[in-house]
Amino acid sequence: MLFDRILSRLIRRGTLTVRYPDGRILEYRGTDGPGPSAGFELRDWRTVRRLCSNPTLAFGEGYMDGGIVPMGCSLYDMTDLMVLNMMEGGGHPAEKVMEWVRWGRRHLDQLNPASRARRNVAHHYDLNGRLYALFLDRDRQYSCAYFPTGEETLEEAQLLKKRHIAAKLHFDRPDLEVLDIGCGWGGMALHLAREHGARVTGITLSTEQLDVARGRAAEAGLSDRVRFELMDYRDWKRPVDRIVSVGMFEHVGIDHYKTFFRTVKGALKEDGVALIHAIGRSDGPGSTNAWITKYIFPGGYSPALSEVLPAVEKSGLWATDIEVLRLHYAHTLAHWRRRFAANRDAIQSLYDERFCRMFEFYLVGSELAFRRMGHMNWQIQLTRKVDTLPLSRDYMLDAERKAVACPREDA
Template sequence: MFPLSHLLSRFVQAGTLTVFDAEGREHVFGGKEPGPLVAFRLHDRKLYRTLFLKADPGLGEAYMDGTLTFGGRDGGPGPNGEAAGAEGLRDFLRLFNVNRFAFVGHPLQSVLKRASKAVKKVTQYNPVGKAQQNVAHHYDLSRELYELFLDEDLQYSCALFAHEGQSLEDAQRNKKRHLAAKLALAPGQRVLDIGCGWGGLALYLAKEHDVHVTGVTLSVEQHRVACERAEKLGLSDKVEFLLKDYRELDGPFDRIVSVGMFEHVGVGHYEEFFAKVKSLLTPDGAAVVHSIGRCTPPSSTGPWLRKYIFPGGYSPSLSEVFTHTEQARLWVTDVEILRLHYAKTLRAWAERFAANRGRVAELYDERFCRMWEFYLICCEMAFAEGNALVFQMQLARDRAALPLTRDYMYAGDASAAGAGTHEDDEAVRLAA
């Protein structure tokens, strides 16, 4: 297994990794410091070289193909009771995050950083047209797939858990209420939802706050579902969904909200994004951007995630974002960092996905199931143990456009008190 064994012996400093090679031989790495106990088996000798040269995307592809499985040599629990299957994957990713600084200062790391920086803007080039192709790759999958693991309103972004043990449905309602409070809405205002998904937030804002909402998406499937929901709720006169790139819109709008879309803009388009947001706002308008980010300096999207899940996607550092809000001469009137909320959200999604795994396999196949397991658990651990976060950034053209204290954000925000269901929320849900 050399040179893979040499790499692993250097990498695993905390916890213990037991590897069963393709011949069934046992190799144990680490154990110097306490940490997760993990065991996996390699079923193909080619993986020795693949995992050494390109662990990303090699590890994810091996898991998808079934040539790397977690647990002992027989596929069951490992030699010390280590978990198998998806739980084994979760433990491995926890082990990875615990040891992720093992190669800091290593010459290979600097080489890899330079290489990723060189291709960063190329992989995130998302002009009009190309952006729609990237969106279709992920969001034009079967609606039923998303219904099998999301909440009933099809909210596909970080929920807001007001207390331990709160349901995913209630936590997603909290998120919608919190965003509405930050928008400081008034009846009759024109609101733009950039990246509206299946329409849940737009419908909620129109129904609860008596505003007129235009939602835009590049997903054909999401647009179809959103329009159906608006018609079913009798809100077609207050909510309009467009299959259109936000860059092709004309304003003005009193409020703009964008949830889970900024990750798909691409670093080379940040200046364009904020300039467009500014041009679409009324002079006293305001916007809220909700996005995944990172607490570390700028980096790049992993090759596996970029290839199989989110082509063109990237989670920015705040330093990358502020540069362009400043260039656009926009006031950043508030920033809130959500830390473990997305880890909880992703854990709930992964559990629901596992409970419906048989149906997912019927819709697609076993390789697809393993791909989505890897995606959901990998992202969960990035928020639970890694450097991922969610930020909500409030923007305005005029410094006096919004109240000067945060009180208004919580006065009417039931999520701050951990509110549960609401009859109007239920009506929106039933249209899903």
């Protein structure tokens, strides 16, 4: 049986137990060292055949449709064992072929004119608003939190993330004008207005996020300092003092990086500062997982810094600070995964069982991407001029310490 031979080659560490549709139970033991144990049941031969021909897509779809069921373990344990062995070099012949296909298609898949960008955003961000309230923090920060020790609560870590980014934006005077590209539900924009006296315009392509953000600004009494618009970043024409973009760059598309950074440069005043925060990969250029592309983020891609920095250089901007956040998103996703599980019944009432399985697989796979597969977050600080900012990073640390000592926003 082909799938049996594939698993015999794939499992190099740990032990995988598989129950096949005919009732046979086979065990695959790795010989390259210790590892975790897990198992799953394959409930139909169609799932087995699909795992042989398109494993990355079929594994996620198999779990969603009930053709793959964890056996004696959790979804996380099952997926972790498979990911560990894929990364150890066992590989899957068909997956290697599909990786080449995805690589060849990636420029086409990430072609992202404004009309397509809006459709891609709507696919994930225009879901029922209650969904995100059931597993995110109170501020609905849908991006990597900041865990200095790893012991912070989700609310604490998301507040620290906002402070960390604000410190890099260098609010050295009140009333600075800020452009928030990809503003989500408005949390960062409201924070900058409340904590730093900034005047902020947040832009998004999600109608759901736009409505929530506008309502939050009004409720907070900040509508005179914060406004939100349904707008593509390429349509922004007016220079501002600061630009922030958190978790949006993954949706820009590799053929549009030059346009993005040219737009940032054009939108910054001469003494302006920008901070871009995004997911990246540590092992160089790649392609997006087929299941993620189909079900979660069509057109999305997490780039290596080697793909980003050439576009920064060509734009004429200064990269004045670069930070890599390694396991911070893994901690964030673990919090989201636990909150999703705690509220699963409520989420199922909004959608259905298949949707819950899809989202569970997304959260587990994403967490493992940061724990096992070389994903990370990067933050790049940008200026137009070489002398815009102080000579050392001390001002960032001072700003964060001041925010902790004199908090104005509850964690």
